[in-house]
Amino acid sequence: MLMHPDRLFPCDPKTREVARALYESVRGLPIVSPHGHTKAEWFARNDPFPDPAQLIVQPDHYVCRMLYSRGITLEDLEIGVQSKRNPRKAWQIFAEHYYLFRGTPTRIWLDQTFENVFGLKVPLSKQTSDAYFDTISEKLQSPEFLPRALFDRFQIEVLATTDSPLDSLEHHQAIRESNWKGSVRPTFRPDSVVDPDHCGFLKNIEVLGEKSGEDISSWKAYLSALRSARRRFKTLGCTATDHGHPTSATADLSEAEAALLFDKVRDGRADASQRELFRAQMLTEMARMSLDDELVMQIHPGSARNHNRVLYERYGPDMGADIPTPTNYVEALRPLLNRFGNEKKLTVILFTLDESTYSRELAPLAGHYPCLRLGPPWWFHDSPEGMMRFRRRVTETAGFYNTVGFNDDTRAFLSIPARHDMARRMDAGYLAELVVKHELREDEAAQLANELAYSLAKEAYRL
Amino acid sequence: MLMHPDRLFPCDPKTREVARALYESVRGLPIVSPHGHTKAEWFARNDPFPDPAQLIVQPDHYVCRMLYSRGITLEDLEIGVQSKRNPRKAWQIFAEHYYLFRGTPTRIWLDQTFENVFGLKVPLSKQTSDAYFDTISEKLQSPEFLPRALFDRFQIEVLATTDSPLDSLEHHQAIRESNWKGSVRPTFRPDSVVDPDHCGFLKNIEVLGEKSGEDISSWKAYLSALRSARRRFKTLGCTATDHGHPTSATADLSEAEAALLFDKVRDGRADASQRELFRAQMLTEMARMSLDDELVMQIHPGSARNHNRVLYERYGPDMGADIPTPTNYVEALRPLLNRFGNEKKLTVILFTLDESTYSRELAPLAGHYPCLRLGPPWWFHDSPEGMMRFRRRVTETAGFYNTVGFNDDTRAFLSIPARHDMARRMDAGYLAELVVKHELREDEAAQLANELAYSLAKEAYRL
């Protein structure tokens, strides 16, 4: 077997026993996935997934970045290769270098996917590469491995995608109109139309205007177009927005100042600090709209995108070269919080790539402001050690009830059960420690295990 | 029982056994409390404490901030409410939401206080709210629960309060003149007269001058008034000063420069950076005075006070809305250390809310400069995990003997035994690990347990 039933539990036998029991009580709960990057199209069309290299290796930047760091080229992995593809060969390269993932969560997600989804029992290696390729390829063609069948088999209660306001959402529409009962919901991610540094921003806001029947020549019309786009998303089940800004800066300009700034941005005359100010103001505008339409707001700041210039110019974004940066929340969020921080109707979920802010900034903020909640450990920190650091540094100040359960945040659909399973195991381990140290009673831990695995996410995301 | 005798000890049975033995050797030691926020008036007047809501809920910003973060209003808790109070109802709201504190140190402090001080044995909840309210209310009226009786019962050897130079210290005087033998000492906290941004600063220094018979029109007279105030504190048993500046900036201006800066500050003409420079210079002046009068200096930097503007305007300070900020020590302390860092007669105790500085800045600084010591984990970090992070990141570079034992830092008098108990348990657990890993011998660990629980604080604070 690839995966041991006790994997990821604490080493101490007594604590492990308590963790095992807590985990058993939540392992069968449905999956609530309120934030991720799967494609609605998969479930709308329900076509078979492609070959193993195209499904598992090429789109997963966790996988590509590690291979790339040790000298495998993206050409070797057939990324961007359109013709004369040889996916078996790309898969072989991956298999030969699978040892690089020792000690990483990617290894655990993949092994669990290999075993639980495809029934593979021997480790992936140079020797087993072809057997893996053949087994996976074959199964992917069977009806049980079509996207909707897997969705149901994975017991996904709800799955949120992440979408641009410019997206037609046709696939979401199609799913709703189909006779399939799976709940797939869009998330409103407006970076492309609120961040002046976003590639194609000026064109994007024009299209946004057209879509909403607004002439985006004024601040007022621009806001109105955004409001209208949010309504469109809400109609298709959207309950949340998401904001991937470089920093967490917010602003609280007067309407006149904001209108003037918009004009500058729209004319392409805004300098770097004015563009940052515009992004900052837009977070506050989004919060204001959320107070009206009740969409939950997610802020994901602090990634230096496309750090590797050569790679970006050749392959575009999301090639594993986004690097976290030091992030400040205390001063940056002050304008938004001064305006809306005490609103109980508003929910703002904060994420970070800078773990030094967990105990210094995020837990104290979330442990005070009624509108704030903390998202789970994100991206580079969505790992066994990362999850433990999050709980250890956040809980004592913010408690459990200012956190929002787990996000898998993935485009690797097949790994969703493995990712939620890891979170459930780690939370069971953390709770077990508190029980064994007599900081929590067993009944409290059992209730919390359920809440962390299931109900906190439903409640926070209003699902 | 609410509290298990093995609570907070390490999970591993052998390590727990060693921890238990170390803890047993220190659990009965008297409490030395060299830094806190209780009121001398309680012990001077020895009146009964008020009702449970007013005693336990309303003044405790750890409690209020968590409740507030989950939608309880300060009105619900009857904070600022003067008439038609219904403390039983406020207590009920607290009891119903007591589950929010799961996993926090507040829960442990409160449970231990409920059980050890009031003899309560069932968990606080909606169902037990009234029974708690009645039991606590009744006991508080009995002679055994008067402030002095509790002080003695808690085995407090010495308790320091924190006081403004403008305070008459009449209650400290009254205690000294009474026939009660409890040792309650003031601490000299001059923020209100050395920080130009402090509310009422100009008025404050005028009053300071009047109290010392100095006309505060010159730098020299101002310093002389401060010296005189320190003397007054010392007469009543004060052994330490405390400085709660926004940053740890220090300066080392010439006398002429300092005098000029003082004039600007006094005339209200100093801009933000000059006001910061003044605070910085005042830390160095305080160190200079400490070299003369031997008061131990405590620096508590890095809190963004009153982050929630609306709440501050309505309820004033200390409502749970102070948020830590990134704090630098290496460059900030350089001027003071260049001037006095090598003085063996000076003791400067550093605290932080920015845990990233433990191993990067504070341990290296304290592991070199003769005048520096590290205070215990502070405020948001005064918790089981916070205490372990402190020891793990500080000890290997600064050793144990550059730390100063525990501070309870609390205004919640009834929780003082529980807070010291938590520190003793966590230190016992940390030492036990070192023993089980054969990094310390058992006799060394036993000696250290005693020093961390008792003698280091006495020595560092010159008590």
Place this chain on the structure above:
Amino acid sequence: MLMHPDRLFPCDPKTREVARALYESVRGLPIVSPHGHTKAEWFARNDPFPDPAQLIVQPDHYVCRMLYSRGITLEDLEIGVQSKRNPRKAWQIFAEHYYLFRGTPTRIWLDQTFENVFGLKVPLSKQTSDAYFDTISEKLQSPEFLPRALFDRFQIEVLATTDSPLDSLEHHQAIRESNWKGSVRPTFRPDSVVDPDHCGFLKNIEVLGEKSGEDISSWKAYLSALRSARRRFKTLGCTATDHGHPTSATADLSEAEAALLFDKVRDGRADASQRELFRAQMLTEMARMSLDDELVMQIHPGSARNHNRVLYERYGPDMGADIPTPTNYVEALRPLLNRFGNEKKLTVILFTLDESTYSRELAPLAGHYPCLRLGPPWWFHDSPEGMMRFRRRVTETAGFYNTVGFNDDTRAFLSIPARHDMARRMDAGYLAELVVKHELREDEAAQLANELAYSLAKEAYRL
């Protein structure tokens, strides 16, 4: 016995058992020491080491800084004392204060050295001070304790020193010409000739020019002289360079800009930011040269050197007063990485004194760029807890294979076996945890234990 055979292993018995087995499989491996500060002269001349105080106390800034922090003066330790020395007395002071090192790695390194090298079995203390002094003094005079004999006894396969480009390397030459087979190699550390703030920089580059027969009046000639110095080092076995800049800033100027900047620096007209830019450009130049001559590049940024002005003025550098500072890598390294980051032939090993960068910056960078590797925990973090923090925060993102094994980084030659032993024990413990948590198979852990202890260092440093 001073040292328990199970020291430093995890507390949990099962995990300890796995750790012990992993450790047993690597404890006998030869020592590869690719970065350190021993002196080639010791092995060239093979004279006996001096008295215990001069050998063990005075040159070790870990030892001196702790003693100094608790009020021992450098005079007490006879540092800088030339005449009328009484090393037995200095040793006595050290022995009396040996308790200060409880909980520090220095204590473990020293105890292991005392026991394994000198056969001492009772703890060092006031009482045993003279016995220690006599035993060590006597043994140091015997042939088995001469530098070459210890080198062989320690099973050192290769030892790198750190050397200035101005060094004649005569001792390295002499070792090569001797009939002794020990491998001692120089490392090219050009700070003194690439950092305009380095004491004597202008004189240094003149000497550099003379040595290479270049007239250092132009940028071109300067680079040529550096190239020639690197060649000279390479001839004597050098495989790496080392760069101890205040920050990790890099730059990528055009040749014309760089030439102009060099002229300014050479004329002493460069201001602080231009001097920083020059250092930044020189890192990129060094990378360019490494692409040609294949020397591995090490970057050690982020130490505020000589923080204690009084001590520096009196005793010079390396007196234990270097303090870490917050360090940024993401923006700072961008220019160098944009230029050479994708070169597989280049190896750049990054170190840090700012642990907050492990998971936020360093692991993501090394987990992407082909040229980057992470050096082991450095200096203040080269300790049991420091090593665990490094593995826990780095492995999940960068894996094991983007790290480079252990560096002892020491001038304390006698402690080299103890330092490598500590690293092997800690890595065994970390791997054992992964095995017990079923994240790694036992065969994988065994292979990794060998790689972390031995082969990764050889491979990364091209030894």
